[in-house]
Amino acid sequence: MNILNKKPIRSSDTASVSPGSMYEEVPLITGNQTFSSVTEKICSIVENDPPKMWYVLFGISLSLLLMLVGSVGYLIWEGTGIWGLNNPVGWGWAIVNFVFWVGIGHAGTLISAVLYLFRQKWRTSINRFAEAMTIFAVICALLFPTIHVGRIWVLYWFFPIPNQMEMWPNFRSPLLWDVFAVSIYFTVSLLFWYVGLVPDLATLRDRAKTKARRVLFGILSLGWRGGNRHWRHYELGYLILAGLSTPLVLSVHSVVSTDFATSIIPGWHTTIFPPYFVAGAIFSGFAMVMTLAIIARKAFGMEDFITIGHLEKMAKIIMVTGLMVGYAYSMEFFIAWYSGNEYEKFTFINRAFGNYAWGYWIMVSCNVLIPQFFWSRKMRTNVTVLFILSIFVNIGMWFERFVIIVSSLSRDYIPSSWDYYSPTIWDISVFLGSFGLFFTLFLLFIRFLPMISMTEVKGVLPQADPHHDMYHNSGDK
Amino acid sequence: MRYGMAIDALKCVGCSDCVVACQTENNVPIGYCRDWIVEKTTGTYPQLQMEIRSERCNHCSNAPCVRSCPTSASHYGKGGIVLVDENACIGCKACIASCPYDARFIHPEGYVDKCTFCLHRVEKGQDPACVAVCPTKCMYFGDLDDPRSEVSQIMKKRKWKTLIPEAGTSPNIFYLI
Numbered sequence: 001m002n003i004l005n006k007k008p009i010r011s012s013d014t015a016s017v018s019p020g021s022m023y024e025e026v027p028l029i030t031g032n033q034t035f036s037s038v039t040e041k042i043c044s045i046v047e048n049d050p051p052k053m054w055y056v057l058f059g060i061s062l063s064l065l066l067m068l069v070g071s072v073g074y075l076i077w078e079g080t081g082i083w084g085l086n087n088p089v090g091w092g093w094a095i096v097n098f099v100f101w102v103g104i105g106h107a108g109t110l111i112s113a114v115l116y117l118f119r120q121k122w123r124t125s126i127n128r129f130a131e132a133m134t135i136f137a138v139i140c141a142l143l144f145p146t147i148h149v150g151r152i153w154v155l156y157w158f159f160p161i162p163n164q165m166e167m168w169p170n171f172r173s174p175l176l177w178d179v180f181a182v183s184i185y186f187t188v189s190l191l192f193w194y195v196g197l198v199p200d201l202a203t204l205r206d207r208a209k210t211k212a213r214r215v216l217f218g219i220l221s222l223g224w225r226g227g228n229r230h231w232r233h234y235e236l237g238y239l240i241l242a243g244l245s246t247p248l249v250l251s252v253h254s255v256v257s258t259d260f261a262t263s264i265i266p267g268w269h270t271t272i273f274p275p276y277f278v279a280g281a282i283f284s285g286f287a288m289v290m291t292l293a294i295i296a297r298k299a300f301g302m303e304d305f306i307t308i309g310h311l312e313k314m315a316k317i318i319m320v321t322g323l324m325v326g327y328a329y330s331m332e333f334f335i336a337w338y339s340g341n342e343y344e345k346f347t348f349i350n351r352a353f354g355n356y357a358w359g360y361w362i363m364v365s366c367n368v369l370i371p372q373f374f375w376s377r378k379m380r381t382n383v384t385v386l387f388i389l390s391i392f393v394n395i396g397m398w399f400e401r402f403v404i405i406v407s408s409l410s411r412d413y414i415p416s417s418w419d420y421y422s423p424t425i426w427d428i429s430v431f432l433g434s435f436g437l438f439f440t441l442f443l444l445f446i447r448f449l450p451m452i453s454m455t456e457v458k459g460v461l462p463q464a465d466p467h468h469d470m471y472h473n474s475g476d477k
Numbered sequence: 478m479r480y481g482m483a484i485d486a487l488k489c490v491g492c493s494d495c496v497v498a499c500q501t502e503n504n505v506p507i508g509y510c511r512d513w514i515v516e517k518t519t520g521t522y523p524q525l526q527m528e529i530r531s532e533r534c535n536h537c538s539n540a541p542c543v544r545s546c547p548t549s550a551s552h553y554g555k556g557g558i559v560l561v562d563e564n565a566c567i568g569c570k571a572c573i574a575s576c577p578y579d580a581r582f583i584h585p586e587g588y589v590d591k592c593t594f595c596l597h598r599v600e601k602g603q604d605p606a607c608v609a610v611c612p613t614k615c616m617y618f619g620d621l622d623d624p625r626s627e628v629s630q631i632m633k634k635r636k637w638k639t640l641i642p643e644a645g646t647s648p649n650i651f652y653l654i
Contacts, residue, residue: 079587080568087582090573150568150587157548157567167565173547175571263575264541264644343643409574413641416515416532417579 028122028460031304035458038305042200042450042457043207045300050447053299058443064436071429072147080150082426089409089421094148095259097431099401100284101141101438102182102256103277104394106249107285108134109189112196113245116238122313124456125305129296129446130289131193136441137288138186140434145178147430174258181255185248192241198224198234199455253281260404266347267408270335276328280397283321283367287393290314292442294387296451305452308381315380318393322371325400329368347408355420356407359399366396479538480556480594481621481649482608483628483637484531488615491516491529495607495616499533502595502606506585511592512607528654531607531616534559534580534592535640535648542572542581550589556620557649558596563588577644594618621649 029038075082085092108130115123149155158179160169169176202224205217224230254274261273290311297306336344351360370392373379380386406421445451462468491514499511512533520526536559543551543559550565551572561572561581566588573581573589584590595605599618603609608616619626637651 079585080570080583081585085570085583087573088579090570090581090583145569148569150570150583151566154567157565165565167548170544170546170549173545173571175545175547175569179547259571263545264577264646265574341643412579413577413644414515414532414579416513416517 027462028125028307028309029305029457030307033304033461035461035463038454038457038461039203039207041302041305042452042454043204045446046204046448046450047207047209051299054443054447057439058447061436061439061443064433065440066436067429068433068436071426071433072143075147075426075430076152080148082424084421084423084427086419086421088412088417088419089406091148091405091409092421093402093423093427093431094144096398096401096405097434098141098144098148099256099277099405100398101137101144101434102253103281103284103397103401104288105134105137105141105185105189105285106253106278106281107289108132108137109185109192109245110249110282110285111289112192113242114249116242117246121460122310124460125307125310125452126289126293126314127456128193128196128453129292129442129451130285131189131196132445132449132451133289133292133442134189134285135186135193136438136445137285138182138189139441140438142182142186143434143437144430145175174255174262177255178259181248181252185252188241188245188248192238192245195234195237195241196453196456197449198222199226200450200453202226203454204450250278253277265408265412266341266343267332267351267404270332272328272331272335276325279321279324279328280367280400283318283325284394284397286314286318286321287390287397290318290386290390291394294383294390296446298383300446300451302452305457308383311383311386312377312380315374315386318390319371319374322367322374322393326364326368329364343413347411350411351403351407354407354411356403356410359403359407363396363399363403366392367400370396478556478623479621479649480536480558480599480618481628481651482594482605483617483631483635483651483653485613485615485617485631485635485653486528486530487653488613489514489529489531490613492612494610494612495531498606498610499592499595502598503593505590509582509584509590511580511590530652532578532580532640533607533650534576535578535646535650536592536594537646537648539645539647541575541577541644541646545571545575547571554593554596555600558594558599559591560593560596561589561591563590577641577646578648 083092083094111123111130112127146152146155157167158169158176198221201217201221205214205221208214208217254277257273257277260268261270263269293306293311293314297303333348336348351357370389373385373389410421411418458464493514496510496512496514499505503511505511512531515530515532517528517530518525519528536557538557540551540553540559543553547569548565548567550562550567552560552562554560563584563586568583568587568589570583570589573583581589581591598605604618608618617628617631619628621629623629631653632651635653637653639648639651
């Protein structure tokens, strides 16, 4: 038998294999979509009035955002003393929130860049809003270290700008690495997101019914005409940006982890922090994508685009990264015991049984125990279960950062300095306000821009395959 | 030159004169202090031992606060004294988080404050305020690199320890035991 003549297996073939076959695979996009039905469905969200629930959610988000603005204004006026910080807990909720939001911001670029390079076609339905989520989460993340410095008006001292004081940043400080790592990540993610949007913006321009929309989308789509040359440059640019973004997915949270790991505080000074933080970031990021995806598909009837297959794959990633996080938790205990360092041993026993044990056990329950439900396919394919569990993971990952930061600082080397940290109403208002900022931006995004990439979704339809039967039957290539 | 301090934990009575003198000398705001007294009791009743220590910034030779400061506001000054340039401090609190001795605090003006070994006095040839007022004369200050200095002499004669040597910060405050 001449194997060279054997017909290659394509996704369009595998999708139609009879039930029970080992190659059986759920189609990426269901509902017998065509190129035009994809355009109609996704553009209709942007071009028509949103459902009433959108206005309700936008009102709530905007109220929280206003609360954030007020709280930050008061914070700048009064100083960080309005927060629950004390000595030794100089880093409290603000830094917890910073790490939490940076973590959330990881999934977008992972889905866009890493899964793109690995040719995971299922990413096409979720990459656009996951990237948007990344950008908005990183905006929230950048807010916290900004307002956490007591003198926000001299924040530019972080940057290597020549000045009359002959000051120059200390490049040995991990905080400075943070500034560069997070801002580069933000810039590249924004660029990546925007480049991916260009063909879709051109579609919106071509469909625009008002001059204002036509001009606006015309400017934003950068004169895109969909010619062969445009597509070639687009694909190449997208690939380069994916290549540039991929190391950033790993580097950002690694750098964030060095804020702690390069310190000598017990519970922080450990070499497993970078991979542990990256795994945790992907874990929390996917949980947030899952939460948002489930809401979006329900609210806008996108079940054919974000199928249960997509959600199941995300659940598997959450489960795997959850296991990695759980492994890191146990390794921290092992290292503390094996090192023979009394301070490390105390720190971890204190985490599990000390003043903040409640936080530790919430963390373990949400991040280690709850993802175990995803071993069951029944659970992975139940949307309600997925939604609830993804929220638990988000809660757990916030507590992870709280446990790492607060429990270590409040019980550091010298018992005479120990203190208990409690947040004030201003800590809480800024935290809740950051959700207002995030959801305001996100709701504006799904209202005014295509939340699913039409271009990429069309690329995974069976019709996009030049070998598809449709073309052979009609003779049209 | 390397400034350091030896504190006789056997002579210290915990009177807090050093704390008050520092607050007065350096205009430390009410509610804050650059040095403080720690009373540590060890053992089991009736075999108890108490150690009284006057603590402050350890002016480490390998200071994590200097390393973690993004603007170089925390720096080594004359004789290795760890100082904070209050005009260059942005209040990020990275140094507070990295200090194993919890020796720093946020001044109400927004910058980080801590012990300076009373550098303004030392430059005039005087002892730091805490050393000058100690009623039991349990503190010795001077150049650790000078074998004739009082602090070097007393450290040759007596046993001493540093706080948290495991942290690897090479502190320059020594407790005579």
